C-alpha cells in the first residue's frame with residue numbers, strides 16, 4: 724500500500740537559541756485533512772516548532788518538507804511566499820495590523836495573492852461572520868477586544884484556503900463556549916478544503932475537538948506517533 728502523501732513533515736527538526744535546544748530532533752507527518760493538537764508545558768518548544776513548520780524561522784538542523792519541497796532550504800523570501808500563498812498562521816501573540824480594520828486585515832492575504840478588492844472584501848466578511856465577529860468587522864483592530872482580534876486572526880489564517888493551518892493558542896483569549904465554537908469552525912473550514920490543521924493549546928477541551936495529539940516535553944515528542 725502506498726502511504727498517503729504528507730502535506731507537511733519534519734525529519735530530525737531541531738531549533739536552538741544559543742545553548743537552549745527548543746526543538747530536539749522531532750519527526751512529524753501531517754496528512755491533508757489531518758487535525759492535530761500540540762500540547763506540552765510552557766517552554767516545551769510548541770511555538771518554536773510551529774514557527775519552523777511555517778518557515779518563519781529556518782531550523783538549526785533537520786528537514787521541513789512542505790508540499791514536496793524542502794522548506795528549510797529556501798531563502799527567507801521564498802519561505803514567506805510559500806507561507807503567504809499556501810499556509811495560514813495564527814501567532815500566539817497576534818500580529819494583526821492595529822491601524823487597519825478587522826476586515827482589511829482579513830483581506831490582506833487575498834490581496835497579496837492578487838485578488839481584487841471587492842471579492843476579497845466579501846470573502847473576508849464571510850470568514851469574519853463564520854467566526855462570529857461580523858458586527859465589529861469595520862472597527863480598527865486596536866478598538867476591539869482581545870478575543871475579537873483573535874477570531875479575526877483566525878479568519879485571516881483561513882481566508883485564502885491554505886493547505887496547512889498552523890495556530891498557536893488560537894483560543895487563549897476566548898471563553899470556553901466561544902473557544903469550542905471557534906474550534907468547530909476551524910475544523911469545518913479545513914475539512915471542507917482538505918487542509919491539515921495543527922493547533923497548539925493548553926486546553927484539553929480544545930484538543931478533544933481534534934483527532935491526533937502530540938505532546939512535547941523539553942523539545943521532544945513525549946506522546947504522539949512519530950511517522
Ligand SMILES: Nc1ncnc2c1ncn2[C@@H]1O[C@H](COP(=O)(O)OP(=O)(O)OP(=O)(O)O)[C@@H](O)[C@H]1O
Pocket residue numbers: 740743744745763764765766767768769770771772815
Ligand atoms: N527568541 C528566543 N530566544 C531565546 N530563547 C528562546 C526564544 N524563544 C523561545 N526560547 C526558549 O526556547 C524554549 C521553547 O520556547 P517556546 O516558545 O517554543 O515554548 P512554548 O512551548 O511555546 O511555551 P508557551 O506555552 O509558554 O508558549 C524555551 O526554553 C524558551 O525560553
Ligand SMILES: [Mg+2]
Pocket residue numbers: 769770771815891
Ligand atoms: Mg508558545
